Amino acid sequence: MRTSDIRKDLIGQLKELNMEKAFLPDTALHNINWASLKIESQQNLDKLKSSSKIYQILAYILLTITGVISFLKVLDLGNTPDLNKAALLILLTVTNALVAYRQRIKIERLEKQFLLIGMLEKVDSESRV
Numbered sequence: 001m002r003t004s005d006i007r008k009d010l011i012g013q014l015k016e017l018n019m020e021k022a023f024l025p026d027t028a029l030h031n032i033n034w035a036s037l038k039i040e041s042q043q044n045l046d047k048l049k050s051s052s053k054i055y056q057i058l059a060y061i062l063l064t065i066t067g068v069i070s071f072l073k074v075l076d077l078g079n080t081p082d083l084n085k086a087a088l089l090i091l092l093t094v095t096n097a098l099v100a101y102r103q104r105i106k107i108e109r110l111e112k113q114f115l116l117i118g119m120l121e122k123v124d125s126e127s128r129v
Helices: 003-017 034-075 087-128
Strands: none
Touching: 003 087, 034 087
């Protein structure tokens, strides 16, 4: 397989992984600096990983609190909070869990983009030699 075909295939996969669907115009792909794009992608990935971890921790904490309240309600021990009044807590739990899941999907996409950019950088450096 020729390097130009490999390059086209890798760029096509990179465009598919991009969520904004406007990665780069085809004319700009011939003289692109893959190293700077790789650094930018890595920085975005690091930021998203840290914020995703926060949402995961919040979801686990809220899920634990909701579970304890539900368990106490089932056992009917003393004055337990009413789950109907704790609807906000349940909503926050579900919201944080969904946000954490969506960010995990974004992280997977960014990791794949990062790998593809690394491959494109190698293909371009080998084709110039």
